Each structure stands twice: as C-alpha cells, then as structure tokens.
Amino acid sequence: MEIRGPLELPARREDIVLETADELTLVGELAVPESSDPVATLVTLHPLPTAGGFMDSHIIRKAAARLPALADIAVLRFNTRGTTSPRGTSDGAFDGGAAEQFDVAAAMDFVHERGLPRPWLLGWSFGTELALKYGREHDVEGIILLSPPLHRATEAEVAAWAGEDVEVVILVPELDDYLRPAEARERFAAIPHANLIAVEGGKHLWVGESQTRRVLTEIVAAVNPAALPLPNEWPAA
16 A cells, blocks of 8 residues: 555554653653664654644654654654643643753653663754754754744754754755745854755645655654665555
8 A cells, every 4th residue: 555644554552651850741652663673763842832733743643653664763752741632631831942841851761761772853843942952961863853943942052063973954845934945054054064954845834745755754864774765655565
C-alpha cells in the first residue's frame, strides 16, 4: 500500500507520562521499532498550543507513525503543559515558553531513564523556540527546526549554539508566514555550522503529502541517513 496520510506503520507504541520538576504530569506516547532497537531518538516539540498545536500536529504524528518502521528511529511526542489531544490533557497551563523549559527537561529525563539512544530535539514552529532556548541544557546530538518563527528565542540564545558541538538543521519554507529563507539566513548566521535548508514551495504548516515526505526525508537525512531513500510503499521492497 502507498504510504500517505494517516497510515500508521508497525511499531511498539506505549502511552507514557512525564513528570516535571514543578510537579506536573504530561501525557505522551513513545513509538519504537517493532522488532529491533532504535538507532536514534526524536524528542518532538509541537507547535503553539494556543493556535491548535499539540502532540498530534500532523508532521509529528506522521513521524511517529512512519519513522520507527522506515528508519529505525524512536519517536517521543507529548503535550506540553495545558495542552489537550486525544491522548489526554497535560497538567498546568500554557506559559508562553517559560515554564515549558521544565517540560523539555522532563522529556529528556525520560529519554535518559529509558536509555534511548542518540536523542535529537525536533521542534516545529513554537517547538523550535523551546529547542533553541533550552536544548543546550541537555545532552542531545542535534536539533532540527521546522518553520522557526524566531518570536521568542533571543539573538543571544540563537548565537549561543555556535559554541555547541551538536548539529543544527533548519528547514525554512519558501512561503513561510513568519520567517522566510533570506531573513532566516541572516538571523541564523550567528551559528556558522548550521545547515539551513530552504524548501521551495514550502509553507509553515507543511500541508500535503509531498511536503510531509520532504520534511521526513530531511529529518532522516540528519538522524539516520543510512535509511534513505524512504520508501513510498509498505511493505518496502
């Protein structure tokens, strides 16, 4: 069958809870390869909850649905504080990206406790702000930023990544609503080793199967390039 839309490929999926340092419980899911150990881990940070972002935002949901099977990648997704999805509602209330630092830390603590390998932070929109602001506090192999608006991360917080020996991959849609490639190149110039990828025809929400496949391909190119090219059919040939 063709891999597209909401199709969920085989994986071991587990409903999880994360406990924050300020004593909140966050709900989430861990998806790992069905019959092998993961080679890397994506810790996903969803778009702005006050604009409809949650752990089921489509790129994050599709990463969890496809990448354990297609690329041997574990995918951790969760609702930040005060966010609701079919999985449930996380404790607390949206804090504009401030107290959410504890949510990021709780996810990384979970990764460490489970012994999940080679963690990467994958942020989308608001989630990129959390990755930029707080990712340096944690042992990550890299960060992947999808549609970064750079509304909350300061110039100093961006520039601080220049001193980090981790990969920084930035996907900027050509037709983004907030930050387009030319400006993005200027604002991320403080990170000389950043890999900024301008996606022709891309939009902030990455709607459509072709954009989904492009995003997932770029994620795998960073995290487990040996799994490329990603198949378009399942079972894979």
